[in-house]
Amino acid sequence: MVAFAFSENTVNLAYVFAAVCFVFGIKMLSSPTTARWGNRVSAAGMLVAVAFTLTLAEVDRYWLVAAGLALGAVLGAPAARLVKMTAMPQMVALLNGAGGGAAALVASAEFHRLAPLPGDLPADTLVASLASALIGGVTLSGSIVAFAKLQELVSGRPVTFQHQQAANAAVLAVALLCAVAAGLTEERFWVVPLVGAALVFGVLFVIPIGGADMPVVIAVLNAFSGLSGVAAGFVLDNNALIIGGTLVGASGTLLTLLMARAMGRSVANVVFGAFGQVAVAPGTAATVDGAVRATTPDDVAVMLAYAKRVVIVPGYGLAVAQAQHDVRKLADELERRRVDVRYAIHPVAGRMPGHMNVLLAEANVPYDQLYEMDRINPEFEQVDVALVVGANDVTNPAARNEPGSPIYGMPILDVDHAKSVVVLKRSMNPGFAGIDNPLYADPKTAMLFGDAKVSVAALVDAVKSV
């Protein structure tokens, strides 16, 4: 493809460089300000790795390679450009499947090439290539099912059937037996049923998992695709593959654990829980005719830190938690980042007239940041985040919409007009009026459960580290 060829050693050095780029790239992903450049650094590493590979003397089927690269780019680039932001998860699932599939194919091809050369196939290469084919296959089909579920091509609901676990075990056993047979006989043929079984297992693995749990599944498959890369790296003795794949594997593994933890569930519960039903930990997320979305301080912190306007809505829970000083601290921290912070004070927030005023004055919140209901309500449309700290009734849209409600007719703070709403309270328990709050089931509302003082303190920390 190029007129000159670098030595294998030079190319290997380029691989080391690529690996360093990946490391740097991921390191830069740890801050929103550098993240974008981090991604580009990773991409540059990839480019170097590909470019140097092409110069290798042994790579001589230029047109084939060029065609493959071109075709991939032509398919990948527009898809990435055009996909809707909301469809990102599906897209990532699909791309992940492509990576896994590629690893499975490369490993199969390599096995096909090496198998007939007896004695030339050391145990580790053998094991690695079969592992790569197996894991890659699972990743491919699993990702496609995840994509289909997210895209709602198939139902997002968990698909379960009798003897599911037995079936899974059987398919996995077949795959492993094929691998053993391939290893022992070094017969090319075995790789076909092996990959076939892997594909079936991938499907079986994902179908019983509900749509809401798909992000965790994608993380798991992400880890798999990394591992299949590592295995391929061992087959091809390629450090770039080993390092890159390991980073991906580590990322997928950690993300799986963190997401499961954020959902208050074990990974096992996510992956296998659907065989029964998805049990929700009590007290963390009941439902107001519909699901509520629980969130974490970290996520809220970033929403806040990158918001232009934040309105804090204090209520009786702030008083109970005595969170006034922490709320002030949070506001200070946000203002330091030039977020516009206001407090929306409902006339009957708390349990006595002026309850919020007393507390906020204690924390020396400037009076001019306190907005009466009538003054702030028209502004909620421009508010990025409404942070509801222990308020409930005074934000309840039922007061506007439900003539039967005991609070119907009370003017409320229109937090539901804000672009997003975060509610800090301890549980799904109602407030003074004893009624459910439909706000919590609003798709743009996220719940941060816990004592308000603790939650706000966690937010302060999290905002600082954004």
Place this chain on the structure above:
Amino acid sequence: MVAFAFSENTVNLAYVFAAVCFVFGIKMLSSPTTARWGNRVSAAGMLVAVAFTLTLAEVDRYWLVAAGLALGAVLGAPAARLVKMTAMPQMVALLNGAGGGAAALVASAEFHRLAPLPGDLPADTLVASLASALIGGVTLSGSIVAFAKLQELVSGRPVTFQHQQAANAAVLAVALLCAVAAGLTEERFWVVPLVGAALVFGVLFVIPIGGADMPVVIAVLNAFSGLSGVAAGFVLDNNALIIGGTLVGASGTLLTLLMARAMGRSVANVVFGAFGQVAVAPGTAATVDGAVRATTPDDVAVMLAYAKRVVIVPGYGLAVAQAQHDVRKLADELERRRVDVRYAIHPVAGRMPGHMNVLLAEANVPYDQLYEMDRINPEFEQVDVALVVGANDVTNPAARNEPGSPIYGMPILDVDHAKSVVVLKRSMNPGFAGIDNPLYADPKTAMLFGDAKVSVAALVDAVKSV
């Protein structure tokens, strides 16, 4: 030494294991609770590496090796057990020198072995062995000088003479020329002047640096010893040496940078500053007839977090900074860790009667944590840390000891009786009475410079992450 011999590959695997132990060990050093075990994990890795090395078939001079190990252990262990805590820095310097010396010797011996085998000495091995000898030599002599300075065997003051920089450059040039000569001629002899020059350079490098800057120098030498280990690793193709050495090098480098930053100076200023005089950044640390010790929030945080009793001494500076809410937060955080926290209120702290009371009440500090002077003074002896937040005159021992002082006769808070004192203020400026405070020059006092609100907020964060 043992009846059986492991293959080289097995031993190499053991080295990988040792490297993993080092990594884990250092990782565990990031929390005080696991640090001790981390050190043991590292030691275990070292033990494995040594034990497996001994099984190598090529190692056959058992008695020599055994004698060396025994002698080293006999010399090292009692020294480590008996050295006084206050003499730790010297001890570390000495041990560091030992490591550097060992690296220089191993490299020299290896060069001696390989040099006469022409063609058998690839460029990288050559370079690596000479580098190891050079850096190891510098480390050895430099560490010895640092030790001598700290132990006050020689004067701790910077030793300077005319044309010092020229002399340094000359010695370094000689060393490098020897290295070049050794490389070109592959003549064993050259390594002798090379190491000689390295030793001289090590001495020249350290003598102009003052005793107070020795910790930075030791960190630099620590990094050097790591690098000489890495170089030796390249010579011997030993991954354990490469990884271990790299970790040490990274540690030394980072510590150098952090310490220099904590001193408000560049590394270059520390290392070369003494050729002129040590310039202290204005406003960060002037002197009250003697040097004051500036500290960092991280250090104070650990002191506080591991204290049993902390007394907070608020003063006018707390009021100016409006740090009352942050101080309350800090106290909460410490109490969560079961530290006993009290506030010592001097009768005339602030600028009006009851000034501190007003502010602390605003932050809802419970009244029963406020101690009058007469009640708290007898208790200071049992206090681990007295945290002085923007108070000055009311802690000034001159009121007790200096009959000429304008505040002589005023009863003060006896913070100087506490086991350690941390003073938060912005500068060395005096307080209301306009006089110097000898407390700041007390060896057990550390100054945390900066606005009290900012400093206390930093302490809260730091305590949380201890």
Place this chain on the structure above:
Amino acid sequence: MRIGVPKETASGERRVALVPEVAARLVAAGFEVVVERAAGETAAFSDELYAGAGARLVDAAEAWSADAVVKVQKPSVEETARLREGAVLIAFLQPLTDRDTTERLAQRGVVGFAMESIPRITRAQPMDALSSQSTVAGYKAVLIAADRLPRFFPMLMTAAGTVAPAKVLVLGAGVAGLQAIATAHRLGAVVSGFDVRPVVKEQVESLGATFLELGIRGEETAGGYARELSPEEQQRQQAELEERIPDFDAVITTALVPGRPAPRLIPASAVRSMRHGSVIVDLAAEAGGNCELTEPGREAVVEGVTLVGLLNLPSTMPAHASQLYARNVLALLQHLAPDGELRLDFGDEITAGACVTRREEVPA
């Protein structure tokens, strides 16, 4: 529709039922507002301000002859006679304790709305004058206690020694009680609160005060009010308080049970057990007082303890008390006459609940 605002004539009453700001809003909403000259003077609202707000300044007779007359205090016998037949009257009419006035109004065919009878439902909160005036009373009670106490409220550590903080006890933590707790806490006192309703403990603590555990738990009625304690419970409460009260420097009592005489919380013996210089401010004086020794309307020193039984504290802070009251009245008027004309719907919970007389008849 014309709204009349006569000057208050009850002795000591400095409030006014409509403040200029609210008058302006009514005028903007299509009402005609007539204000008796000097009606707002005692509350620091000059006639010019009313004129500026679009109200017409008139004499008493004209103010009383409006379609709707708004007042703070119930009308005297003579004033009742000045009302037009069929007119609407809005004021604190004390329907539960003063049958005479209601009967007189009914006889005159006046449609009387008692501010204290507005049901305490969520929707009616803007009209809740009991709450708004209790807020003033609770705040003011603390100022009075602090003023009468020969000691500081806050703790001070000074060169001349340490001044211990005052210990303040608030009995009855409804609207006024909670406000008193908040204000005393602000001033730096060590505050305890007590109430028989169990939910109040959390509310007291939410203001940074501590709840005094007396081991007595009453019940809350549907309206959020307290049920009256049984005689044995009352006995126990008195005994418990007698034991705990000497600890406190200032006691502010606000305990009420609607339609009943104020519960007797502090027996004379408890007062005697208090330190010299202590202060009791009895906000329940109007209903007979929570303290046995309270003389309604008077301030007295009994064995060194200052007993404040002053009535009508909101009137001592007339500007803001009037402002809040006027807003309550505005909300009620807007409810009764949504677009400037009266449209009484007695099927409505608020209208029916607040209306205490209705042309010739006193509704049960």
Place this chain on the structure above:
Amino acid sequence: MRIGVPKETASGERRVALVPEVAARLVAAGFEVVVERAAGETAAFSDELYAGAGARLVDAAEAWSADAVVKVQKPSVEETARLREGAVLIAFLQPLTDRDTTERLAQRGVVGFAMESIPRITRAQPMDALSSQSTVAGYKAVLIAADRLPRFFPMLMTAAGTVAPAKVLVLGAGVAGLQAIATAHRLGAVVSGFDVRPVVKEQVESLGATFLELGIRGEETAGGYARELSPEEQQRQQAELEERIPDFDAVITTALVPGRPAPRLIPASAVRSMRHGSVIVDLAAEAGGNCELTEPGREAVVEGVTLVGLLNLPSTMPAHASQLYARNVLALLQHLAPDGELRLDFGDEITAGACVTRREEVPA
């Protein structure tokens, strides 16, 4: 050495120079303490408490004939006559403004120590009665202002609308002024402070208040007091204040220059420009008042503005004011008589500074 504590006789004076706690300390230190019966009554200290502290209760004559007599107010002519010759007298003797008393004392050969003359040096802070009593006055001034104001101090957002916080201005931010700022801030008012001494800006801000920039900067004398402004400066200050003052609901003035009449800060025109219902509490009334219209000792309403010129506010909080004063006296006594016996060292800065009469002669 015997210390006598007569009952205060000046009208309105409720304090007492020694409280039981301090009497006990003196007794423990070897002094003999005699207290006139009922001396502490108005300050809520009963005779039993004194007896319990080891003091002897005596009649007036005996109290006056002690070796050292401690009082709050300077003695009347008759009282001066009751003093033993050569006795020590400790009280606010007003040496700068009341030459008569000092001369009388000198003639009687009394060694008089004026509490207000104790030099304000660091070491003398425990004896500084000016500071301790100013602390009480500053606190009390806010309570009075809050009580007289027809409005809330704090901001409240309620169902009946929002109550705006009161704007409070404190002129002169010495000891009393700072305490007033702190107390008003606690109550939730929006507080501004002003003083001519430049260092005060930071001190005002250290209490969460804002410093009112009038563009006038005076100087601080060695003792930490303000220098009197020049007539032009005074002119400018008055003009500036006249412009800014209508913004405020309550003004508390504490400006003093030692030995001079109180600076005139608020001209009559400025008072007239204020809103109806506003309040001015003039702590400088004793020295003539910071406000032109202040009538010392009286409270008046001038064109809707309440002007409080009450004197001797510390006496309205007698228990703590006496406690603090007694501690100051204790510190002075311990200084003058280190081990129970008088040992006057007129080379000492404090002794020399505080002593205003000395056997037959009035020291310059």
Place this chain on the structure above:
Amino acid sequence: MDAELIGSLTIFALAVFLGFELISRVPTLLHTPLMSGTNAISGIIVVGAILVAGSSDSRLEQTLAFVALVLATINVVGGFLVTDRMLEMFRRRGAEGDE
């Protein structure tokens, strides 16, 4: 078990540690871009696909590798671009917020 394998294992071990250290520093908000970014990195298998496709002589292997090459390229190109789009959102306010 040869020296090469041991080298690879060493590298693998170090990469595991490094990976976990690095990833654990990524804040929750960036987890989605992280996932898609690392996903793109896993497309490094493209290198393997090139090697096999470019050098193998077997038709079958070529075909397999070609498909692998296309898939891997899609993964790489799509992955980095998608990630870039996600991260675009942060840049704007990030620059502002960080005084």
Place this chain on the structure above:
Amino acid sequence: MDAELIGSLTIFALAVFLGFELISRVPTLLHTPLMSGTNAISGIIVVGAILVAGSSDSRLEQTLAFVALVLATINVVGGFLVTDRMLEMFRRRGAEGDE
């Protein structure tokens, strides 16, 4: 430049990153034990000394390596023990403070 060297370089590069990541997480208070602990790790040169001392046939080399062995052992043994002593101080309160 051979494959072995590249492997070593790769390992070195990864170790550099890993080292900085790990060390930057160590709180200031633990910097002194960190320094002495890593110092002990740098005694891994003892392995090199054993190899040379144990396998060389030259008297000179043996002597040099023997001295190196002694020095390195001192470094290792002394370093770990000293670090252990320093860290002993933390353990006590550490266990307590961590509820």
